[in-house]
Amino acid sequence: xxxxxxxxxxxxSLAGVQMNKGVFGSSDTFMVGAxxxxxxxxxxxxxxxxxxxEGNCLIAVDMASRLNISPIMVCQNLYIIKGxxxxxxxxxxxAINGSERYKSELMYNMQxxxxxxxxxxxxxxxxxxxxxxxxxxxxxxxxxxxxSKAGSKWQTMPEVxxxxxxxxxxxxxxxxxxxxGIYSADEVREMENAEYEVIKQEEKQEKPKEKxxxxxxxxxxxxxxxxxxxxxxxxxxxx
Amino acid sequence: xEIKTIASGSSGxxxxxxxxxxxxxxxxxxxxxxxxxxxxxCTSNIDGxxxxxxxxxxxxxxKACIKRGLDIYTSIGTAxxxxxxxxxxxxxxxxxxxxxxxxxxxxxxxxxxxKEPLGFIIWDKLANEKLLFFTDTASLQYVFDPVDYIxxxxxxxxxxxxxxxxxxxTKKRIIKTHMELTTLINIxxxxxxxxxxxxxLCHLSTYNSxxxxxxxxxxERFGIDAEIAKGE
Numbered sequence: 001x002x003x004x005x006x007x008x009x010x011x012x013s014l015a016g017v018q019m020n021k022g023v024f025g026s027s028d029t030f031m032v033g034a035x036x037x038x039x040x041x042x043x044x045x046x047x048x049x050x051x052x053x054e055g056n057c058l059i060a061v062d063m064a065s066r067l068n069i070s071p072i073m074v075c076q077n078l079y080i081i082k083g084x085x086x087x088x089x090x091x092x093x094x095a096i097n098g099s100e101r102y103k104s105e106l107m108y109n110m111q112x113x114x115x116x117x118x119x120x121x122x123x124x125x126x127x128x129x130x131x132x133x134x135x136x137x138x139x140x141x142x143x144x145x146x147x148s149k150a151g152s153k154w155q156t157m158p159e160v161x162x163x164x165x166x167x168x169x170x171x172x173x174x175x176x177x178x179x180x181g182i183y184s185a186d187e188v189r190e191m192e193n194a195e196y197e198v199i200k201q202e203e204k205q206e207k208p209k210e211k212x213x214x215x216x217x218x219x220x221x222x223x224x225x226x227x228x229x230x231x232x233x234x235x236x237x238x239x
Numbered sequence: 240x241e242i243k244t245i246a247s248g249s250s251g252x253x254x255x256x257x258x259x260x261x262x263x264x265x266x267x268x269x270x271x272x273x274x275x276x277x278x279x280x281c282t283s284n285i286d287g288x289x290x291x292x293x294x295x296x297x298x299x300x301x302k303a304c305i306k307r308g309l310d311i312y313t314s315i316g317t318a319x320x321x322x323x324x325x326x327x328x329x330x331x332x333x334x335x336x337x338x339x340x341x342x343x344x345x346x347x348x349x350x351x352x353x354k355e356p357l358g359f360i361i362w363d364k365l366a367n368e369k370l371l372f373f374t375d376t377a378s379l380q381y382v383f384d385p386v387d388y389i390x391x392x393x394x395x396x397x398x399x400x401x402x403x404x405x406x407x408x409t410k411k412r413i414i415k416t417h418m419e420l421t422t423l424i425n426i427x428x429x430x431x432x433x434x435x436x437x438x439x440l441c442h443l444s445t446y447n448s449x450x451x452x453x454x455x456x457x458x459e460r461f462g463i464d465a466e467i468a469k470g471e
Contacts, residue, residue, distance in 0.1 A: 144406075145407040145408070148407070148408055211381070211382045212381045214336065215336070
């Protein structure tokens with residue numbers, strides 16, 4: 001009679017797999033990430049970009065694991081605009097504030113008003129030194145075309161947008177690892193129109209060109225009359 | 240044929256052309272006072288004004304010109320948009336020849352965001368010289384007779400436009416409605432330039448053009464010394 005005995009399964013155990021290097025670190029991390037992505041994609045309370053889209057969810061899981069934050073937070077704050085991932089400005093600010101890299105939260109120095117408004121973001125680091133981001137101005141916003149885009153929030157809430165932009169520039173300059181160098185959603189939207197298509201000359205020449213010409217002949221050029229042929233002289237008689 | 244630039248560019252365009260026995264204004268995009276200064280206060284011997292389209296940098300002075308007795312030759316679309324009419328407004332149509340004294344002129348449609356924008360090819364029968372005039376157009380889809388003079392737009396280069404300070408919507412509009420350097424070079428490449436005596440580049444953008452670079456590019460390509468149509 002056969003005895004029951006415990007048989008070790010050949011299935012690989014995924015318990016204890018470390019995800020802090022992202023889902024693409026190893027086949028184990030990929031398998032774990034893929035399972036998480038499947039679960040997220042089947043959720044009804046994730047944004048539409050992630051619903052039933054395991055690929056987008058896998059990217060969200062990867063970013064969450066690298067940043068050591070919840071994949072739900074990534075889903076709620078990572079927008080995909082024309083195939084480019086972008087953070088909400090609020091996420092960038094909260095990532096900087098929550099990073100423990102700075103003694104203070106991110107602060108803003110605002111000067112001027114109207115079209116003279118300028119702003120830079122700054123924070124005090126652990127050594128007590130002020131770390132300053134690039135200065136954003138309304139003139140810059142105008143020249144970069146942020147102001148002129150249809151429906152631009154720069155026109156209706158410039159003081160909010162200038163702070164968001166200053167925070168995004170600060171993050172990309174001083175702590176790019178916190179936001180993985182990704183632009184804010186507003187920046188990516190404004191970048192959309194920056195790429196214009198140059199219509200190749202070959203495409204344009206497909207249509208046959210119309211001839212524009214004057215029907216009447218141009219006055220004929222003056223032609224020199226042909227010289228009369230020389231008369232042949234008779235042979236001199238032989239005397 | 241003599242061409243004098245009274246004004247050229249996005250703030251106003253007006254050119255005085257002296258043919259053998261006819262004097263024309265091409266465009267009237269400046270105040271009548273400036274037109275008078277540009278023609279030496281002799282507006283009475285101007286035989287007509289060719290007007291390409293209704294944008295104010297081309298048509299600012301049109302109503303004053305009409306009041307002062309100048310005949311305006313333009314498309315019906317342009318005339319209706321400007322609200323000009325009367326016996327001084329002569330309606331011309333793309334592809335249809337019309338005459339001003341010893342000149343035969345063929346208007347042709349161009350690519351611009353206007354109602355019915357035109358360019359003109361002008362044949363001075365007395366001098367047997369032809370002038371091709373086009374401005375504010377993204378391209379030209381025509382085959383022309385060999386001409387002696389070209390007064391044509393060269394508004395921007397794509398590199399300067401890309402790095403320039405205009406907003407994206409303005410950049411997009413410029414690409415669709417104005418002549419880029421490479422486009423002009425391609426157009427000239429398709430033309431018979433054997434008779435060409437002078438090439439004038441007009442309507443250069445203040446911010447997205449480089450006159451010296453444009454002249455060098457044309458000279459390198461065609462061995463022609465282009466002139467920049469610059470106002471006084």
